[in-house]
Amino acid sequence: MISASAVNSENSLDTLRHSTAHVLAQAVLDLWPGTFIAIGPPVEDGFYYDFYLPGGKHFTQEDLALIETKMRDIVAQDQPFIRKECSTKEALNLFKNQPFKQEIIETIQNENTGDKKVSLYYNPPGEFVDLCRGPHVESTGKLGAFKLIRISGAYWRGDEHREQLQRIYGTAFNTREELESYLAQLVEAEKRDHRKLGAELDMFYFLPEIGGGLPVFSPKGALVRHLMEAYSVEKHLASGYQLVWTPHLARSELFETSGHLQWYQENMYPPMEMEGVTYYPKPMNCPLHISLYANKLHSYKELPLRLFEFGTVYRFERSGVLHGLTRVRGLTQDDSHIFCAPEQLGHELTGVLEFVVQMLGAFGLREFDAELATRPDKFVGDIAEWNFAEEALRQALGASGIDYSVAEGEGAFYAPKIDIHLRDAIGRRWQVSTIQVDLQLPQRFDLSYIGPDNTKHRPFMLHRALFGSVERFMAILIEHYAGALPTWLSPVQVKVLAVRDTHEEYAKYVVFHLRERSFRAEVSLADEPLGARVRSAKLEKIPYVLVVGDDDVNGHTVGVNARGSSKALRGVGLEEFYQRLEQEVVSHG
């Protein structure tokens, strides 16, 4: 038997957090004897432990402080973490009052491996023992700074048909400073919440009478969307994509052919029948783009054929999962399907990856990593094709210079894929772009092109989206910039404030000329004190607040207040200001 955990002072965060989770469980058992404990792993930002309180009792937010106090007692006692091994039979007996632990042990028992031993961690002199693979810190006194964050629900083994447990989330770090800085980041994230900023900046709303997950965009938000889409369309056209447009509904036969009714129906809105024909709202654009491709005969000389559309799709999401613009029921994908010859696949993938970096970079997002998801156990198609596609994806990733990891077996059943994540201004990771090599649909739709040998060949097909969805990407931009969108994307770029009513005519003149140069400008008349109007323009996060008074009327100048700068520039010539603005917009600064 091994007496102590094999750890040293350099505890990994996972070990630290895992040990903290044990102490959480011990504290809960002390406070609520008879609690059934489930599992308590470390997660990305901390750890959790799942509990089931017998007798229909539930934790409340106030209990967290109580539990934390108890945890600090256990830390003060500096209980050692002692590892022991025993047979599954002994373990079943030891945990006879812990049904969830028993279930885990039974699972281990039923696994087809020779070793039927399990490891346990004791915290003497306390009675707490947990079934655990380890490793752990030496003793509870070695825990770092921790805090319990929130309570939520969770299903046993993630199965909604099983017991609903209560999950307590916490986080832990080696030092108090790291914990404080993490907590500060949570506060910062809350301030940047796009749902809050979206309403404050008058960009979009969720109206109960319209329905959950169905955002409406007011003029400012609609303008931002338009600017995003216009830029994207321009770049797609410049990169050899062709713009198409497909309707929001299509006949059920299409989705039968594509397999969506078989595989994806639970996310589809129900059908509607007109004149004996059944239609579904499209949950994806691919079947429609494919129909367009299949509509006529294609020569190898046309390939690669890149069809692009801002396609609005509808997906039923259960009410509980909706979340601002990042999880909605109606979304618009910057969607393209690329049809190419097998030998063109690698080149196309490389091109798409370059395009991703270029496109997201234009929006000020420059830190990426990727995940290559490979063939799952349950898959369709031919293994040789899977290997060919995976290898092409791997090579494209290697050439792109993007950091990537491989998620074995995480691909969709019909496609290996690359998911691109970006990191925002406060270090959070967001999944945005996705690139898939579809190994199903070309067969299902019997797609072909005529090769140089004058016979039919099967094309490869890529799905790809760069923003992912416009709505979600807008949410990411709002949070990344904390609402202060770069000038080229700001719905109002300039606000011109007249000092007194005698300056209003000049202020209107400046706005007129700004608009003439395609800048988005508004005038603010002298009906409130200047200070109040400066304040409200700043709160709207307008990039440039111009103040015009006597000196400016006489000198044909403006007073410039740039966003983020505390001091104003007086007497800037109009032409000079136009040029500065022009340059900033063109450079996406």
Add this chain to the structure above:
RNA sequence: GCCCGUGUAGCUCAGUGGUAGAGCAGCGCACUCGUAAUGCGCAGGUCAGGAGUUCGAAUCUCCUCUCGGGCUCCA
């Protein structure tokens, strides 16, 4: 969908069984001002909705709905 929490004016929030409140925003009047809140006034609410308990309910109970945190799923 499920568990927990939440819901009072457009927004942020006070009000715990006895006549619905404040600040901001809005509207009106006055103020005409050089850089982050001018003053006065007016208007604004089926206290999410429904049912119940009570002499009396924003307040207590039950049901429904919304929103939030998660689970699951994914863009």
